[in-house]
Amino acid sequence: MALLNVSFSSKLTPKPPLSLPKPHLSHPHFSPLSLQTPPQNLLFSLRESVAKAGFLALLSSSLFFVDPALAFKGGGPYGSEVTRGQDLSGKDFSGKSLIKQDFKTSILRQANFKGAKLLGASFFDSDLTGAxxxxxxxxGADFSLANVTKANLSNANLEGALATGNTSFKGSTITGADFTDVPLRDDQREYLCKIADGVNPTTGNATRETLLCE
Structure with missing residues (x-):
């Protein structure tokens, strides 16, 4: 029986290593560093996003603990105190700068605003009886729905003020007051024209003319 003469090599022939396709160096976004570590600008953006998210979460949660009174503060030097929805009867605000001050729904009976700067102030639904x-x-002040009965408006400048709704000036003194561009109900205009007289010392406008009295 013939023996097969098979010879094995003492050394195996090594297989060539797998070769990965080389990146094209000409690609506009290729960078040798991108094969090693994430771009630094990406890490910075991630940190910044996390920091912003944390800050916004803290800010939104803190809003639930804000003193509700802060929402009712107005402008001007008296703004450090709450003047909205308060009983401020007889308070002395004379000569003060109360620009855009918020007096909404406040009781201001016999309050003293003589010579005060109340541009854009809000007296919405407030009680100014005898003020x-x-x-x-x-x-530009807002007197919508306000009770301005028996008030002293002598020489006051109400140009562009609002007086819509049930605003009432019954029994008020309006000598020299300027009602230019104040939207009044027909019954209020008719009433005020019966008592209107004088000229506003600041604007030089006659009260009757500003009320469009016939």
Whole structure:
């Protein structure tokens, strides 16, 4: 029986290592560093996003603990105190700068605003019965739904003020007051024209003319 003469090599022929396709160095976004570590600008963006998210979460949660009174503060030097929805009867605000001050729904009976700067102030639905508003700068003030009965508006400048709804000036003194561009109900305009007289010392406009009295 013939023996097969098979010879085995003492050394195995090594297989060539697998070769990965080489990146194209000409690619515009290729960088040798990208094969090693993430780009630094990406890490920075991630850290910044996390920091912002944490800050916004803290800010939103803190809003639940804000003193509700802070939402009712107005402008001007008296803004450090709450003037909205308060009983401020007889308070002395004379000569003060109360620009855009918020007096909404407040009780201001016999309050003294003589000579005060109340541009854009809000007296929405407030009670100004018997208040002294003489010589006050009330341009653009909001008297919507306000009770301004028996108030002193002598020489006050109400140019562009709002007086919509059930605003009432019954029994008020309006000598020299300027009602230019104040939207009044027909019954209020008719009533005020019966008592209107004088000229506003600041604007030089006659009260009757500003009320469009016939």
């Amino acid at each position: 002294d508003l003489s010589d006050a700068d009330l341009r």
